[in-house]
Amino acid sequence: xxxxxxxxxxxxxxxxxxxxxxxxxxxxxxxxxxxxxxxxxxxxxxxxxxxxxxxxxxxxxxxxxxxxxxxxxxxxxxxxxxxxxxxxxxxxxxxxxxxxxxxxxxxxxxxxxxxxxxxxxxxxxxxxxxxxxxxxxxxxxxxxxxxxxxxxxxxxxxxxxxxxxxxxxxxxxxxxxxxxxxxxxxxxxxxxxxxxxxxxxxxxxxxxxxxxxxxxxxxxxxxxxxxxxxxxxxxxxxxxxxxxxxxxxxxxxxxxxxxxxxxxxxxxxxxxxxxxxxxxxxxxxxxxxxxxxxxxxxxxxxxxxxxxxxxxxxxxxxxxxx
Numbered sequence: 001x002x003x004x005x006x007x008x009x010x011x012x013x014x015x016x017x018x019x020x021x022x023x024x025x026x027x028x029x030x031x032x033x034x035x036x037x038x039x040x041x042x043x044x045x046x047x048x049x050x051x052x053x054x055x056x057x058x059x060x061x062x063x064x065x066x067x068x069x070x071x072x073x074x075x076x077x078x079x080x081x082x083x084x085x086x087x088x089x090x091x092x093x094x095x096x097x098x099x100x101x102x103x104x105x106x107x108x109x110x111x112x113x114x115x116x117x118x119x120x121x122x123x124x125x126x127x128x129x130x131x132x133x134x135x136x137x138x139x140x141x142x143x144x145x146x147x148x149x150x151x152x153x154x155x156x157x158x159x160x161x162x163x164x165x166x167x168x169x170x171x172x173x174x175x176x177x178x179x180x181x182x183x184x185x186x187x188x189x190x191x192x193x194x195x196x197x198x199x200x201x202x203x204x205x206x207x208x209x210x211x212x213x214x215x216x217x218x219x220x221x222x223x224x225x226x227x228x229x230x231x232x233x234x235x236x237x238x239x240x241x242x243x244x245x246x247x248x249x250x251x252x253x254x255x256x257x258x259x260x261x262x263x264x265x266x267x268x269x270x271x272x273x274x275x276x277x278x279x280x281x282x283x284x285x286x287x288x289x290x291x292x293x294x295x296x297x298x299x300x301x302x303x304x305x306x307x308x309x310x311x312x313x314x315x316x317x318x319x320x321x322x
Contacts, residue, residue: 002060003312004051006044007068007114007303010084010138013044015051016304017060020312022122025060026051027304037087041096049100065097065106066311068114068303072156080108084138105318107311111135112159113150114306115296116143119259121309123297128256132249133296134161136242137262140181143306144253150310166244184241186217186264192234193220200230207231221267239271243278250291251284261296269295 002025007014010032017026028047032040048065055062071082078094085091097106109117116133119125125133125145133143140162144151151158162181174182182188193207193215206223207230209215223231246258260272276293298305 001063002055003308004048004055004062004065005068005304005306005308005311006048006065007111007307008040008044008082008085009070009111009303010082013040013047014300014304015047016301016308017051017055017062018305018308019060022305022309026054026058032085036085037091040085040088041091041093044093045096045100048097052100052102062104064104064311064315065101066114066307066309066314067093067097067106067108068111068307069093069108070111073108073110075108075152075156078108105311105315107307107314109150109307109310110141110143110156110159111303112141112143113152114143114310115261115302116145116259116306117150117309118298118302118304118306119261119296120145122305123302124259124294125257130253130255131257131259132253132255133259133261133302134242134246134249135262136185136260136264136268138185138187139177140185140245140262142249144249144255146253161245161249164245164248166241180241180245184238184245186262189217189220189234189238189264190215192237193231196230196234203230205230217264218267235271238268239274239278242271242275244282246275246293247279247282247288250279250287251282254284254287255291258291258293259296260293261299261302265295 003018005016012031015028016024052062069080079090080093082088115135125131129148131145135141142159142161144159163178164180166180206226206228220231224235272293280288
């Protein structure tokens with residue numbers, strides 16, 4: 001028997017079929033391109049149906065489906081809020097998936113919860129009962145495991161740490177994405193570089209791009225590696241924010257590990273020692289010495305691994321409860 005994990009992102013959706021030991025049996029990855037609303041839902045359900053059919057023909061019939069979504073999974077209602085997907089303010093994904101799941105259970109979770117679950121199953125947090133996954137990509141979120149259980153909060157929004165308040169005073173520009181995310185997400189790093197270029201027309205360093213070409217986070221890291229002063233200031237500020245946020249997470253949750261993942265950790269992987277040093281200035285002094293800071297071992301696969309594991313645990317509980 002097998003498990004189907006689905007990881008929906010802002011630009012692509014990944015599917016992976018696992019056995020119960022966590023070995024990948026089959027996989028697909030598709031880009032969303034310009035799809036929106038029900039077009040994205042159709043892509044997911046059609047591909048899931050094909051994967052489930054293929055699994056059955058290969059003798060690996062799936063027994064459950066887990067889905068990771070980039071936003072909020074309203075588990076009681078079966079709907080999803082995904083801000084990076086137009087038309088997904090309250091999307092009925094559960095109803096659509098149940099239509100193709102052939103009667104097997106479907107579980108939908110936030111991507112941050114799936115990321116930490118994947119790391120617990122087959123990644124850097126194996127053996128941990130208390131750990132935090134800090135995901136830094138277009139936005140920032142944290143998957144939190146406490147006493148072996150995912151922390152959801154009262155309304156399934158726990159871990160939305162992009163809104164963590166790390167500087168003052170409040171400015172209206174923080175209202176859309178949060179203070180932490182404004183400066184230290186992938187989008188925030190690129191935004192700061194674009195703002196710098198707009199203010200300093202005389203600048204001709206490595207951050208400067210051809211006219212009308214949008215600057216990216218990778219451009220900032222490339223310029224930083226070449227010693228560009230404005231890029232270095234932007235990255236140094238991000239290190240401070242990542243360090244302060246990690247310190248707060250350590251002080252509040254006393255985790256065994258902080259796991260860094262998402263697209264930015266990628267190029268930012270080598271900065272983890274500097275982030276840990278910064279966190280040490282701010283965190284509860286005993287807790288910070290007990291926590292380790294590590295890079296995700298699953299990288300871009302954390303979501304599909306985690307979705308499959310969460311679905312498997314849900315199925316096991318159903319079986320135990322009769």
